[in-house]
Amino acid sequence: MSVSAVPGVVKHALEDLKGADFTEIAETIKRTAFKITRVGQLVAREASRRLGVPFGIIDLFLAPTSRSETVWRAS
Numbered sequence: 001m002s003v004s005a006v007p008g009v010v011k012h013a014l015e016d017l018k019g020a021d022f023t024e025i026a027e028t029i030k031r032t033a034f035k036i037t038r039v040g041q042l043v044a045r046e047a048s049r050r051l052g053v054p055f056g057i058i059d060l061f062l063a064p065t066s067r068s069e070t071v072w073r074a075s
Contacts, residue, residue, distance in 0.1 A: 009036060
């Protein structure tokens with residue numbers, strides 16, 4: 001999940017909490033942030049496995065890129 005998608009994910013998680021107290025809002029944000037972090041970790045572990053490198057050596061940037069940026073980065 002790209003960093004640019006995180007605000008939308010949190011916004012979506014909070015949409016059903018209209019009128020909720022501060023504690024419930026804070027807990028929802030905390031749970032959502034954990035899930036986002038966990039997904040990133042799982043993606044990185046799978047990428048490490050597929051690339052045959054130890055976990056933690058690669059740095060993933062999962063934000064969408066245009067076709068021209070993808071070609072430039074690959075070359």
